[in-house]
Amino acid sequence: MSKERIKISEDLYDIMPSDYQDLVKSATYGKEDRGWKDIGNSKELIEQHSLCAGCPESMAFRYILASLPNPEDTVMVGSTGCTSLVFPMVAVHNIHSLFGNQNAIASGLKRALSVRFPGRTKDVVVLAGDGATVDIGLDMTLQAWFRQEKFTTICFDNELYANTGGQESGLMQKGFVAKMAPVGKLFDKVRLPEIARESGCHYVVQCTVSKPSLVEKVIKNAVMIAREIGPTYLQLYTPCILEIGKNSMEGLQEMRDSEKPTERFAYKEYISEPAKQLLAEMAAKAQEKKAAAKQLAAQGA
Amino acid sequence: MIQYRVLPGPEHFLPPSAASMGICLPNPGEGHINGVIVPEEKAYEEAAKQFLMAKVPTLFPGPLVLWAWNEKAAKKATAIRHLYNTLKECVQPGQTPMLIPMPDYRPKYPKINPEVEINPNHPNLTIWHNKIDCCMFIGVHCHQANLSLKIIRGGTACYTMAMCAQAGHEDAMLSFRDASVEKIMKLAEWVKKLKGTVQPQLTSAKSRASN
Numbered sequence: 001m002s003k004e005r006i007k008i009s010e011d012l013y014d015i016m017p018s019d020y021q022d023l024v025k026s027a028t029y030g031k032e033d034r035g036w037k038d039i040g041n042s043k044e045l046i047e048q049h050s051l052c053a054g055c056p057e058s059m060a061f062r063y064i065l066a067s068l069p070n071p072e073d074t075v076m077v078g079s080t081g082c083t084s085l086v087f088p089m090v091a092v093h094n095i096h097s098l099f100g101n102q103n104a105i106a107s108g109l110k111r112a113l114s115v116r117f118p119g120r121t122k123d124v125v126v127l128a129g130d131g132a133t134v135d136i137g138l139d140m141t142l143q144a145w146f147r148q149e150k151f152t153t154i155c156f157d158n159e160l161y162a163n164t165g166g167q168e169s170g171l172m173q174k175g176f177v178a179k180m181a182p183v184g185k186l187f188d189k190v191r192l193p194e195i196a197r198e199s200g201c202h203y204v205v206q207c208t209v210s211k212p213s214l215v216e217k218v219i220k221n222a223v224m225i226a227r228e229i230g231p232t233y234l235q236l237y238t239p240c241i242l243e244i245g246k247n248s249m250e251g252l253q254e255m256r257d258s259e260k261p262t263e264r265f266a267y268k269e270y271i272s273e274p275a276k277q278l279l280a281e282m283a284a285k286a287q288e289k290k291a292a293a294k295q296l297a298a299q300g301a
Numbered sequence: 302m303i304q305y306r307v308l309p310g311p312e313h314f315l316p317p318s319a320a321s322m323g324i325c326l327p328n329p330g331e332g333h334i335n336g337v338i339v340p341e342e343k344a345y346e347e348a349a350k351q352f353l354m355a356k357v358p359t360l361f362p363g364p365l366v367l368w369a370w371n372e373k374a375a376k377k378a379t380a381i382r383h384l385y386n387t388l389k390e391c392v393q394p395g396q397t398p399m400l401i402p403m404p405d406y407r408p409k410y411p412k413i414n415p416e417v418e419i420n421p422n423h424p425n426l427t428i429w430h431n432k433i434d435c436c437m438f439i440g441v442h443c444h445q446a447n448l449s450l451k452i453i454r455g456g457t458a459c460y461t462m463a464m465c466a467q468a469g470h471e472d473a474m475l476s477f478r479d480a481s482v483e484k485i486m487k488l489a490e491w492v493k494k495l496k497g498t499v500q501p502q503l504t505s506a507k508s509r510a511s512n
Contacts, residue, residue, distance in 0.1 A: 006368070007368065007369040008367060008368060008369065009366060009367055009368065009369045009374060009375050009377075009378030009379075010369070010375065010378070011375070011378040011379045011381070011382040012362055012366070012367050012378045012381065012382065012400075012402065015362075015400050015401070015402050015417075016367065016402055016404060017402070017404060017414065017417045017418050020404050088407045088408050088409055089407070089409065
């Protein structure tokens, strides 16, 4: 499916709200090389959101939605948390799961889609917060990886339960005192990227969302590897500026500070051998395509 | 035991589904009015009357007709536009027919613009804002239509009708089944036929809709 299938009935076109008209006219459904650079040039797949002003999660959402390789044939599975406030405004199919169930639902969904649409590529992407991924839903998260389910799991790690006022989560850093966790965290941040690697994920990345080009790269890699090989996991730092006492304008700097080589969100990546091979093949194909386009342009000139 | 009837509300918060109160769906060739099965012709007449009586008769086309999935959907859209144009021609001064889309079912949180769209998860906002006292759902998937019709019945005084492409809707006050281009056009003919014979309820409509 591509934008070709998305058409408004001519006789009712004028009554459609403008955001739907814009989606049909200038969204990037079906565009092969879509990416974060389309932001500002085309209609985004997120119309508006109800997150706090300056929330890094909203940046992450915009970059991810701009980078999905196949948004018209992608289903996103969300869970309870700040992300669930955004999904209703997203122009990509999505399901809201019970808190923590997201990876179980995605497993069934992915299998059902492959039976229902055997000839079509359908991507499933889980996007949930750290509470849903690491605490309440850890069982479902791990079991999906053990079973080698072919979908991507993205964790928006803000290191606490932000939506409910700042309770301690497994991904909170040791010693951190939150509004509703006054004693301070007594144990270390759960090392989920390492657990993901050991649980069978073929592509694991931990990073912040301060660099859109990096987010685009890891999203595309994760989705393509999940499609062809097996589970992938991305842990993206999206700090809750309210809960860590920052202002609206300080989210980006907070991420930059936290991704320095010695800090807890230093870029971390693991790629399995089959995934490395796939990425190499994809890179070779992209190179070939580029060369062919260059040749064609030269001939035209 | 008193027989339950599907009547304009506001019924109360969380009204029961009409099916659970014993209301049955019509068979082919029939419709229902307030939960009573009637011949389809009777339903056409009553639907046209309700439109011509209302201060703000409104059509709510849903995703099945707003989006041109196939040729049939596009033709239904044309028929809906014809019905709307007919309504505009046939109403009297003071009546304001509206055509408001339900483009999709996303529970648009925290707000929608009730002037330009209706959302099945909080349809009452659009009904209240535009003071709609009579409406018809066309091209809305059944599960969303039922949800929405129930919310409208629970919280507003709006008279609801459904032009359903499947088996009809118990939760509407009036329902057709097996909707087609021909049926929509036939309803437009009935509106034309009854033009000038129905007295609009302009004063009471306002107070009913703002309940």
